[in-house]
Amino acid sequence: MTIKQLAASVAAATLIAAPAMAEVDLSGKTIEWVIPFSETGGSAKWANFFAPLLSEELPGNPTVVVKFMPGAGSTKGANWFQEQEHEEGTLLFGTSGSTQFPYLLGDPRVRYEYSDWVPVMASGTGGVAYLNPTDGEKFDGSANGLKGTNFIYGSQGATRLDLVPLLAWEMLGMNVEPVFGIKGRGDGRLMFERGEATIDYQTSSAYLGASADLVAQGKAVPMMTWGALDEDGNIVRDPTFPDIPTFKEVCQATDGCETEGEAWDAWKAFFIAGFPVQKIAFLPAGTPDDVAQTYSDAFDAIRNRPDFAERATQQVGEYPVFVGAGAERATKEGTTVSDEAKAYVQNWLQEAYGVSLK
Amino acid sequence: MELFATALPALGEAWALILQPVVLGYLVLGVVMGLAVGVFPGLGGIAGLSLLLPFMFGLDPVLGLALMVGMVAVVPTSDTFASVLMGIPGSSASQATVLDGFPLAKRGQAARALSAAFTSSLFGGLVGALFLTLFIVVARPLVLAFGLPEMLMISVLGLSMVAVLAGRVALKGLAAAGLGMLIGTIGEADAGGSLRMATYDIPYLTDGLQLVIVGLGIFAVPEIVSLLRQDRSIAKDAKLGAGWGEGVRDWVANKWLSIRCSLIGVLVGVIPGLGGSVVDWIAYGHAVQTTKDKSNFGKGEIRGVIGPESSNNAKEGGGLVPTLLFGIPGSGSMAIFIGAIALLGSGDIEVGPSMLRDNLDITYSIVWLLALANVVGTLLCIAASGGIARLTTIRFTYLAPFLFMLISFAAFQSGQNFEDILALFAIGLIGIFLRRFDWSRPAFLIGFVLSNPVEKFSNQAFQIASFRFRDSFDAGISYLFSPIVIVLLIVTVVSVVLGLRQAKSIMAEGEVQSGSKRAPIVFLMVIMAYVVTALINANMIPDYNLTDKIVPLVIGAITLIALLILLVQMILRPETDAVFADKELAGEDADAPYGLWGTLAWFGALIAATYVVGFILALFGFLIAFLRVRAQAGWPKTAILTACGIALMCVMAGALNRDFPPGLLQDAVDLPWPLK
Known part of the structure; x- marks a missing residue:
């Protein structure tokens, strides 16, 4: 499955965005949207943002409640x-990169299979890495001037989303101690x-909310974004952040960093799982097509609301929301990595951080 | 000052926003809902706010804030009911209140303890708001001054309160705290993900134990079981003594203590990453150290109620600083609060650094809504306290089944696993024996609460310090020993020295007789076996994950040394020595008409039945059997009380949209809610 197909299907899904063929009626029902995280995380925010909108757009305006089932890094819920x-189409489940990464890395707790489930909506985000002002002066669009410096980075763990920035910095030849x-x-x-830390990264909305202020005050210098995927999957x-170079550009400008080969492929695979399809x-498995279509249509109506862009910017960022076939393709892209990429990352985690998922 | 030129008008605008009848109406609504949720132990602000979330979307910002702030503000007020009346820590903020509040209730002075607590809460909330009004515009640099070494020192200061609460035999207090810390390390390590005393085959353990469960298990289960065995009312002889007016006078007499503890609450609350869990212990320790006659602590000293209660409401105000200024939630409920603010209005209020610049009026509105909510909440609570205090005159056998019901439900809500209830039972057993043999339960709980912060901050501070030392020796030293660290270090040392000197007179468990050697030694050996197992387990973690093993190893070693010295003492000393304290030998427990195991079996039966037929059916059978057999109630009374209990559970779970623990039956057959 190439990213080209993904993009094509997104376009197709947009065209299909016909009015709901309201055969499925959910009036009087209560939809439970289960999130495998606690009430306090980003996924809770994401679901709480979509829940009232979903209630308005689903046929029959059912009540949509968000339920939380945290535990074991979201693998319990999954x-x-x-x-x-499938019962009545009243159960919805939300995953995030933290659910996808253990799945991709072969975590022993994973007893779920993404391809069994029926995706109806997928959304993503971006991320920005930034430096302290002193080292920021040595940054000229390439990391060549940063190779002699020891950086400190506050990290949640090498097997989480932090895998993407840590691997990127490693590929640039930088010495970042998490x-x-x-x-x-x-x-x-x-x-x-x-x-205490001298390098950091934030997802887009957090960067806009807080880190951009630091940049404006000269207390931080933006280094690179992870980028976004275009229609052809590039x-x-x-x-x-159109003014900030991507990791790909910085990598190309930096001696010894390759934008092809197994390291790059591994990074890109995990980047897609962690950001554009987060x-x-x-x-659930076995959901009939008409029910799935009803949900896709509802999410499609949400993303086409006139006030959606404005509201979404703060909550989920200015990134595409995939529905229907687009969500299906996106899910496949975000939950599939080649065996080589998987082996490369497992090996790197073991060598760099002593992490083995056995 | 330029700052105040912008701050004053904003403050005026904030008041104009708040003082509208409709805003005040929403505030009162939020307060009433907060009180209703907070009264039930273990639910707290997170459950309440989740309940409000669906209504936040597009709501007028000031109205939404009034509703949410009203709710958040009063949870630490109303959870005092459970702490004082039942000895159940309603939330992590009111654990220390149990120590003296519950003994007061047992002496028939529940109304006095409650009104003193509520007046302190009110005052703490107001001091917090006043302080924040001045402080919030300049708070940023101060918050940033608290790096990892500073936070580590605050955690250590909290840990040093163990010295005050260690009980008659300091080594037992130390060992109890060590055991608490070790139990706090169970699960996946934060740093390297190694498993400690856990396996992936039991996913429940990999997340570690929840504070709610440990708090309920350590304090609530032993007290419920003990009172149930004695078959009496909480207030001895079922008489109510001092009324609520006396509590208010108590507060007036101790107003300076209340002010100091409020400031402690705000300042500790301001530091992100610590949350509220240490505040009440530090305030309790302060109350002990500044009281001349310490002999009443643990037996019903009103200052032991005023101190922690002044600090825990002030802390909510302090917690707003990291939340609003940095967008970093100081607690779970604050995290939901941040998420909910983004849903309000057109979604343009953004919590974070821009809050002060763009929305200073909203910021001040939040601060003063908090203060107003405290006033409203306190008045309602004081008004209710006289009546609710009557609960302590009811024969406890009629209360106990409902308390088992409530704590099981609360425990289940923390993770929605059946194992949550099992864990409650297991920790409850530990609590029962700690109590019986006079090992300090507060010390155990402080150890548990601070286990994670101490481990996290020491590992991280050590790593960063070692990077600094690589640059230069001076850089490392000045990082580790900043002026704040040195001041905190001195305060800690002074508090340990004073604490140890005073500990002997503070008996959290009251007088306990000694007599026989066998039972105390057996208990000691059981603890030792666990500590040795935990040590071996931690030692098996490979060395490249040193960060995951170092703290369990060090704490385990210290605990083991303390236990070995105790063992030697037990061998050498006569049976009448204080190390052999045993509540089953003399006193209330020994004279109780019912035995420990028979009483505990009721709770065990509820859990076992839940495992088979699910919670509601199990509860139905449990309530009927208990009321008929144990309480000897007639059928009409049994039927009415059972129906009330089941109805209460269904209303609560329905309102909060929660499920009940399912059993084997539910796996096999599909049943309608609430049976599913």
């Missing part, structure tokens, strides 16, 4: 969802602000 069967065990990226930013500049809403 294992539970694997056991669920301090593991922080609870969220907000804590990482605070460490950077206190001067990595291009992030539409939210959060996916699923119906």
Whole structure:
């Protein structure tokens, strides 16, 4: 499955965006949207943002409630969802990169299979890495001037989304020492602000909300974004940050960093799972097509609302929301990595951080 | 000052926003809902806010804030009911209140303890708001001054309160705290993901134990079982003594203590990453150290209620600083709060650094809504306290089944696993024996609460310090020993020295007789076996994950040394020595008409039945059997009380949109809610 097909199907899905063929009526029902995280995380925010909109757009205006089932880094909830069967179309499940990464890396706790589920919506985000002002002066669009410096980075763990920035910096030949065990990226930013960490990254909305302020005050220098995928599946500049170069550009400008080969392929595979296809809403295995279509149409109506762009910017960023066939393709892209890429990352985790997922 | 030139008008605008009848109406609505949720132990602000979330979308920002702030503000007020009346820590913020509040209730002075607590809460909330109004515009540099070494030192200061609460035998207090810390390390390590005393085959353990469950298990289960065995009312002789007016007078007499503890609450609350869990212990320790006659602590000293209660509402105000200024939630409920703010209005209020610049009026509105909510909440609570205090005069056998019901439900809500209830039972057993043999339960809980912060901050501070030392020796030293660290270090040392000197007079468990050697030694050996197992387990973690093993190893070693010294003491000393304290030998427990195991079996039966037929059916059978057999109630009474209990559960779970623990039956057959 190529990214070309993904993009094509997104376009197709947009065309199909016909009015709901409201055969399925959910009036009087209560839809449970289960999130395998606690009430306090980004996925909760994501589901809480979409839930009231979904209630308005589904036929019959059912009540949509978000339920939380945290545990074991979201694998508990996902294992539970694997056991669920289609009943009345009143169960929706939301995953994030934290659910996809253990699946991709072969975590022993994973007893779920993404391809069994029926995706109805997928959305993504971007990310921006930035440097402290002193080292920022040595950054000239390439990382050549940064190779002699020891950086400190507050990290949630090498097997989480932090895998993407850590591998990127490693590919650039930079020496970044992660301090593991922080609870969220907000804590990482605070460490950077206190001067304890000297390099950091934030997802787009968090960067806009807080880190951009640091840049404006001269307390941080943006280094690169992870980029976004264009129609043909190439990595291009992030539409939210058109002035910041992508990792791909920085890599090309940096001696010894290759934008092809197994390291690059592995990075790109995990980047797609962690950012452009970060959060996916699923119906359980065995859901009939008409129910799945009803949900796709509802999400499609949501993304076409006149006030959606404005609201979404803050909550989920200015990134495409995939529905229907587009969501299906996106899910496939975000939950499939080649065996080589998987082996490469597993090996790198073991060598660099002593992490083995056995 | 330029700052104040912008701050004053914003403050005026904030008041104009708040003082509209409709805003005040929403505030009162939020307060009433917050009180209703907070009264039930273990639910707290997170459950309440989740309940409000669906209504936030597009709501007028000020109205939404009034509703949410009203709710968040009063949870630490109303959870005092459970702490004082039942000895159940309603939330992590009111654990220390149990120590003296519950003994007061047992002496028939529940109304006094409650009104003193509520007045302190009110005052703490107001001091917090006042302080924040001045402080919030200049808070940023101060918050940034608290790096990892500073946070580590605050955690250590909290840990040093173990010295005050260690009980008659300091080594037992130390060992209890060590055990608490070790139990706190169970699960996947934050840093390297190694498993400690856990396996992937039991996914429940990999997440570690929840504070709610440990708090309920350590304090609530032993007290419920003990009172149930004695078959009496909570207030001895079922008489109510001092009324609510006396509590208010108590507060007036101790207003300076209340002010100091409020400031402690705000300042610790301001530091992101620590949350509220240490605040009440530090305030309790402060209350002990500043009281001349310490002999009443643990037996019903009103200052032991005023201190922590002044700090825990002030802390909510302090917690707004990291939340609003940095967008970093100080607690779980604050995290939902941030998410909910983004849903309000057109979604243009953004929590974070821009909050002060773009929305200073909203910021001040939040601060003062918090203060107003405290006023409203306190008045309602004081008004209710006289009546609710009557619960302590009811024969406890009629209360106990409902308390088992509530704590099981609360435990289940923390993770929605059946194992949550099992864990509650297991921790409850530990609590029962810690209580019986006079090992300090507060010390255990402090150890548990601070286990994670101490481990996290020491590992991270160590890593960063070692990078700094690589640059230069001076850079490393000045990072580790900043002025704040040195001040905190001195405060900690002074508090440990004073604490140890005073610990002997503070008996959290009251007087306990000694007599026989066998049972205390057996208990000691059981603890030792666990500590040795945990040590061996931690040692098996490979060395490249040193960050995951170092803290369990060090804590385990210290605990083991303390246990070995205790063992030697037990061998050498006579049976009457204080190390052999055993509640089953003399006193209330020994004279109780019912035995420990028979009483505990009721709770065990509820859990076992839940495993088979699910919670609601199990509860139905449990309530009927308990009321008929144990309480000897007639059929009409049994039927009415059972129906009330089941109805209460269904209303609560329905309103909060929660499920009940399912059993084997539910796996086999599909049943309608609430049976599913």
